[in-house]
Amino acid sequence: MMNPKKNAFTLMELLVVIAIIGILAGLLFPAVNGAMDSARKAQCKNDVVQIATAITAYETEYGKMPPGGASQVNAALVNILTGQDAANNPRKIVFLEVGARKPTNAPVGKGGKSGTNSSGNFVDAWGRDYNVAMDTNYTGTISAGNPPVSLRKKVGVWNVTTNTRQYVTSWD
Secondary structure, X not given: XXXXXXXXXXXXXXXXXXXXXXXXXXXXXXXXHHHHHHHHHHHHHXXXXXXXXXHHHHHHHHOOOOOOOOOEOOHHHHHHHOOOOOOOOOOOOOOOOOOEOEOOOOOOOOOOEOEEOOOOOEEOOOOOEEEEEEOOXXXXXXXXXXXXXXXXXXXXXXEOOOOHHXXXXXXX
């Protein structure tokens, strides 16, 4: 009489497979986080360049920098550049397209998508403000960045962070 063999995993084999899968997943998470941070930084770099370009285009169109002397890409500046402020952008030209930050309820420092926050300020993918320096007196230089640097530019835009891996400027 023959003893039929059962084709099944033993408990030990199953536990070893689960442990291997757990170790591989643990190795994968830091790589995914690094890729997500790189994607956020690339989005921020794109944002600061677009903001600087929008302000320069406004200055080219109207012969002056946007009013208000903003040091932050706040709701007033966003409204001017998106064509919603008819007093300061009478032709209602859209120099900058920006949507709401997603997710809108993500806490500062946590990931998301850049855009306007509940106050209307343009914020980066981590929910931090973008700052701007404009040469409103036309001296040919601005002081911008953190720490401040002197630049021979009309416009400089950067995000406000203490994390050097997340720091992005429009002039690099």
